[in-house]
Amino acid sequence: MHKLLSKIDSADSLSSFSLGQLNELADEIRDVLCNLLSDRTAHFASNLGVVELCLALHSVFDFRRDRLIWDTGHQIYPHKLVTGRYHKFKTMRTKGGLMGYPNPHESQYDIFMTGHAGSSVSTMLGLRSGDDLTGEGDRYAVAVIGDGAFPSGIVYEALNNAGGMKKKLLIVLNDNRMSICPRVGGMADYLDRLRTNPFYTGLKTEIAKALTKVPLLGDPTERLLAQLREGIKAGLHGGMLFEDLGIRYIGPIDGHNIAVVRKYLQMVKTQEGPVLLHVVTEKGHGFQPAAEDPVFFHTPPAFENNNGKAIHKKKGSSKVFTDFASEAIRAQMQRSDQVTVMTAAMCQGNKLESIRDEFPDRFFDTGICESHAVAFAAGQAKAGLRPIVDIYSTFMQRSYDQVFQEVALQNLPVVFMMDRAGLTGPDGPTHHGVFDIGYMRLFPNMVVMAPGDAHDMTQMVDLAIQHSSPCSLRYPKASAGELPGNRTPVKLGKAEVLHWGQDGTILACGSLVTEALAASVLLRGEGLDVGVVNARFAKPIDREIIHRAIGDTGFLVTVEESMLMGGFGSAVLEVASEDGLASENIRRLGIPDQFVEHGDRDELLADLGLDAAGIARACRMVAPASNADHKQQHVVR
Numbered sequence: 001m002h003k004l005l006s007k008i009d010s011a012d013s014l015s016s017f018s019l020g021q022l023n024e025l026a027d028e029i030r031d032v033l034c035n036l037l038s039d040r041t042a043h044f045a046s047n048l049g050v051v052e053l054c055l056a057l058h059s060v061f062d063f064r065r066d067r068l069i070w071d072t073g074h075q076i077y078p079h080k081l082v083t084g085r086y087h088k089f090k091t092m093r094t095k096g097g098l099m100g101y102p103n104p105h106e107s108q109y110d111i112f113m114t115g116h117a118g119s120s121v122s123t124m125l126g127l128r129s130g131d132d133l134t135g136e137g138d139r140y141a142v143a144v145i146g147d148g149a150f151p152s153g154i155v156y157e158a159l160n161n162a163g164g165m166k167k168k169l170l171i172v173l174n175d176n177r178m179s180i181c182p183r184v185g186g187m188a189d190y191l192d193r194l195r196t197n198p199f200y201t202g203l204k205t206e207i208a209k210a211l212t213k214v215p216l217l218g219d220p221t222e223r224l225l226a227q228l229r230e231g232i233k234a235g236l237h238g239g240m241l242f243e244d245l246g247i248r249y250i251g252p253i254d255g256h257n258i259a260v261v262r263k264y265l266q267m268v269k270t271q272e273g274p275v276l277l278h279v280v281t282e283k284g285h286g287f288q289p290a291a292e293d294p295v296f297f298h299t300p301p302a303f304e305n306n307n308g309k310a311i312h313k314k315k316g317s318s319k320v321f322t323d324f325a326s327e328a329i330r331a332q333m334q335r336s337d338q339v340t341v342m343t344a345a346m347c348q349g350n351k352l353e354s355i356r357d358e359f360p361d362r363f364f365d366t367g368i369c370e371s372h373a374v375a376f377a378a379g380q381a382k383a384g385l386r387p388i389v390d391i392y393s394t395f396m397q398r399s400y401d402q403v404f405q406e407v408a409l410q411n412l413p414v415v416f417m418m419d420r421a422g423l424t425g426p427d428g429p430t431h432h433g434v435f436d437i438g439y440m441r442l443f444p445n446m447v448v449m450a451p452g453d454a455h456d457m458t459q460m461v462d463l464a465i466q467h468s469s470p471c472s473l474r475y476p477k478a479s480a481g482e483l484p485g486n487r488t489p490v491k492l493g494k495a496e497v498l499h500w501g502q503d504g505t506i507l508a509c510g511s512l513v514t515e516a517l518a519a520s521v522l523l524r525g526e527g528l529d530v531g532v533v534n535a536r537f538a539k540p541i542d543r544e545i546i547h548r549a550i551g552d553t554g555f556l557v558t559v560e561e562s563m564l565m566g567g568f569g570s571a572v573l574e575v576a577s578e579d580g581l582a583s584e585n586i587r588r589l590g591i592p593d594q595f596v597e598h599g600d601r602d603e604l605l606a607d608l609g610l611d612a613a614g615i616a617r618a619c620r621m622v623a624p625a626s627n628a629d630h631k632q633q634h635v636v637r
């Protein structure tokens with residue numbers, strides 16, 4: 001039991017804590033974070049890094065009424081701990097338990113459910129302006145954003161707007177020099193230069209000289225801020241980019257010193273107009289292994305904290321789809337100098353680190369800038385290259401307009417590798433990649449593929465690189481084996497029959513082919529011979545196999561780890577409708593029109609009837625009248 005944390009029901013009590021108590025609380029929070037990681041994967045280093053900042057914020061503002069958004073939201077654990085969720089903390093990222101991201105259903109302290117980076121400044125500016133218009137303008141508005149999220153294009157749209165609107169708004173830039181991997185790009189260099197500002201490095205004499213030139217008149221807080229600004233201007237290149245945009249820049253300050261952060265927060269509270277407070281923190285602070293290797297400890301597998309040392313638990317070694325995707329990309333890059341690869345700050349998640357090292361000239365990390373990455377790839381394709389854009393399905397949504405205009409409309413040969421397509425498990429609704437079949441197949445020229453296993457992956461990447469139009473591949477966060485039997489080569493628009501059944505057909509898309517095979521085995525044990533077809537393509541779709549399945553077997557069940565609306569099954573129904581096929585014996589399995597919560601992927605699949613048992617159940621239900629006895633038998637189960 002943690003003495004202080006266990007008694008905090010609401011964050012407003014922090015305003016009465018002494019500095020000593022706040023520091024004690026920081027220790028307790030770090031202890032809770034380490035305990036959580038002893039039995040599950042969770043975001044870790046980012047949370048360790050914001051403990052003091054979080055406590056300072058909650059002790060200066062009252063966020064029952066004031067507004068606070070943690071950008072992205074992966075660093076929200078300390079905030080959850082001091083906003084009444086300590087006693088539920090052990091349920092973090094489990095089904096029915098706390099979400100690993102902000103969740104307004106859990107607490108009034110979480111305003112938006114988020115998980116995608118970069119939108120906090122925009123939404124906070126909207127809240128600010130909304131509060132002003134509704135007569136609630138006394139509420140403070142605070143967005144905390146990491147230096148990894150900061151280069152997102154949307155942030156500049158928001159800064160531009162904020163500078164113009166001159167609304168009272170506090171943007172806390174949490175600068176730990178890291179995205180998941182080390183941050184990249186010109187803004188990273190700019191922030192590095194700001195850190196050499198004497199306020200931070202302690203070279204106070206030049207500043208002191210500059211300060212003496214500022215007249216000692218007016219309100220003391222205003223005067224101090226004016227001095228800070230003048231000091232910066234005189235000094236030494238700091239923050240002028242923001243100042244010129246109309247946003248007051250203050251910092252950098254030490255984000256692990258609660259007293260210092262509190263002092264600055266109190267000060268900026270009195271300011272009108274937008275302010276950017278540059279706070280320097282260390283990712284992984286307070287747990288040495290995480291501070292030393294923040295990339296690994298961003299979301300590490302479970303480990304024991306043995307007196308400050310991380311003792312890792314043994315983990316399974318089966319290969320996942322991402323491994324095969326990365327191997328296929330490497331093979332293409334080895335084969336041709338024209339092949340390039342882009343990631344939007346997910347080098348580690350995409351398992352591209354060794355490719356980055358092997359092909360530094362053809363590997364591009366754009367930072368968390370998915371729309372830019374896609375338009376950038378389009379430029380390269382126009383210049384004659386074969387770019388592969390490796391972005392999680394959920395984050396590809398950020399670049400939807402570029403997929404449309406810069407790629408599909410120009411019919412450029414860009415390859416989209418949509419990793420984590422399907423249910424991503426404990427991350428939950430912000431991260432499930434369940435919309436891509438629908439949004440990709442809408443575009444003329446776009447090929448949409450879903451490998452059933454490692455064999456498909458290699459051949460599909462090859463096909464995509466040879467193809468002269470845009471292609472997309474979707475694959476899940478799951479282990480990938482080899483489907484059984486003699487495999488057929490991947491051919492554009494052709495499905496693969498794994499087993500032809502007399503009684504019915506399961507047409508499974510990508511990640512769920514193995515579940516479909518297991519369902520078929522279950523049904524065979526009950527006397528139903530249901531075939532399994534590996535669909536491979538959602539577009540162009542294999543019309544012939546749909547005709548055969550409906551014409552020659554009793555029923556057709558489509559299976560996809562994706563939204564039903566507009567998805568793979570919908571594409572099958574479109575074929576049935578266009579070609580005048582009977583559709584009464586077609587059933588679609590997938591995700592209904594709802595957001596899916598977080599939880600273990602297998603649990604979620606079972607709940608949605610997308611595991612072997614659920615697929616078999618659906619087949620029994622749709623089996624034709626000749627199997628009526630059989631159907632009856634199983635309905636009552």
Ligand SMILES: Cc1ncc(C[n+]2csc(CCOP(=O)(O)OP(=O)(O)O)c2C)c(N)n1
Nearest residue numbers: 046115116117146147148149178179180345
């Ligand atoms: C649009 C989008 N792309 C990618 C990600 C994946 N992602 C989650 S956290 C993160 C790094 C964020 O870095 P930063 O904002 O500096 O926070 P830190 O973890 O360093 O505290 C990334 C790339 C995301 N959440 N949203």
